[in-house]
Amino acid sequence: MTPKHAPIRRSLPWLLAGLSMIGPFSIDAVFPAFPLIAARFDVDEVALQQMISVYLLTYAVMSLFHGAISDAAGRKPVIVAGMLGYALASAGAALSTSYGMLLVCRGIQGACAGAGLVVGRAVIRDSLEGEAAQRLMSQVMMIFGVAPVIAPMVGAQLLGLGGWHGIFWLLTGFTLLLAAWLVWKLDETHPPARRSRFAVKPLLAGYIAFGRDRPFWPLLISSSVNFAGLFLFIASAPQIVRELLHLSAQGFPWLFVPVVIGLVSGAWLSGRLAGRRGVGFTVNLGYAVMVLACVLHVGLALVFPQPRLPWSMLPLVLHGVGVQLAFPTLTLLLLDRFPHKRGGISSVQAFASLLLNGAVAGVLSPLLSGSLLQLALGASVMTVAGVLSWGWYQRVTRVPRVPPPRDIELQAQIAEPR
Structure with missing residues (x-):
């Protein structure tokens, strides 16, 4: 029995929706905190924009490799490892004592965040086909589209509770819970028999x-x-x-x-x-x-x-x-x-x-x-x-x-x- 014909857990749409929210939240939730971060580290608007560009740069570079790594190691380990790495980076951002440390943590966030979205799409292709895949992807799309609206509002509310640190602590807790949920509920959709060896040189060629x-x-x-x-x-x-x-x-x-x-x-x-x-x-x-x-x-x-x-x-x-x-x-x-x-x-x-x-x-x-x-x-x-x-x-x-x-x-x- 191939993965496409295996029973699909009811939790899969919610898992994928959670993964799709990480990208928009990583970018948009921190916007309301820009003035507080600028005051804390004494940086200007140009420096603050690097929080977005550094995140996007590492996200872009790793997007070339997440899919190939999951082809070799399986979907579930790559997604779970990505969420755990993202959680650690978010905790590091919340504890940052310098703006340089904050930018490094943002870069690690970007490198890990793409595992959820890129490999999550592979999970859909592994598991479903035809109209079923279209329905599932449409559900995930709606969450992806709404997340940018929710993120700044959530970030603004958190400023009154824990300052700018609260935004990163929220991201830490969310991805830790998501990683635990993935371990518990996500089935491996790319079995060893279908995996291929990962090699960087042929991939780049x-x-x-x-x-x-x-x-x-x-x-x-x-x-x-x-x-x-x-x-x-x-x-x-x-x-x-x-x-x-x-x-x-x-x-x-x-x-x-x-x-x-x-x-x-x-x-x-x-x-x-x-x-x-x-x-x-x-x-x-x-x-x-x-x-x-x-x-x-x-x-x-x-x-x-x-x-x-x-x-x-x-x-x-x-x-x-x-x-x-x-x-x-x-x-x-x-x-x-x-x-x-x-x-x-x-x-x-x-x-x-x-x-x-x-x-x-x-x-x-x-x-x-x-x-x-x-x-x-x-x-x-x-x-x-x-x-x-x-x-x-x-x-x-x-x-x-x-x-x-x-x-x-x-x-x-x-x-x-x-």
Whole structure:
């Protein structure tokens, strides 16, 4: 009996949902604590942004290896070890006596956090197929989409209880409980008979070989930058909420609720269009919506030099819809270039996207977060880069006028908000 036909525990959706929440909570829950951390360690806004970029950098690097390690050692040991490592890093962050120590702990958090999300998706593919996998992935997607809204509010509430330390102690306790639950309830879905030897050199050589495919680069760029424009606003949330909107720590939902509404709505619409309209239509529609959102971003920033609620935040809804319309189809096209190495190409795409987001958080956000107009122009440049890359791909190879491949579980996997 193969894992795909084995009984599935009722706890599996909740386990995977818990794993999916770690990433958003790691980034968004600490935003309300930025002023307290800055005062404690006497650092400026640029240094504070490194808490996000360091986390994303280590997350990106390890995303290249989590899947391959789980192919060799099994899914369950890698996920459990990742959660335990994350818990230790969170405790270290709470006990940090210097800003350097805090950044090191954030880097370890990033290196461990990806084990849950990356290997968790492999658990779904191991365990389920077809409509069952799609339903399970949709449930996990909803949790992933709601988590960014909950995280800043939880972080803001914890400031009154344990200061900024309380946020990291919460993450410590959550991942320790999750690790214990995984040990108890998670079944191994990748038995020894199906495992492969882990070797870094052949793995990296395979990744380098992807670059020899001509359509690879425009698809990789386009699928990576389309979220980066929206992430510029997410990474700049502390400055937008506190400095531009002049709100307290309770004001973060004004930014995150529109983002999540857009991402969840776009994911739903993308699923409705799958199989009904061609890939060219879906991607073009996604970029048209993103361009419209950028025009509104810039226009409202010019009309209202002092941001006004809710108008200044409403374009984020359209931006999120456009991102989720384009991203699934772009990723399907990228995966179709290497049908026998989908896991590898998925890791490369995740690495590129996370690396770019790290640069957005660590470099662009500190430079542009002084005004909504600067942020709007920065997001517009990245959106235009995505449009140009999509046009480059169309010139390199003719876009097929057929719906994306009917690979339901893969399509559900890549449609989740990031």
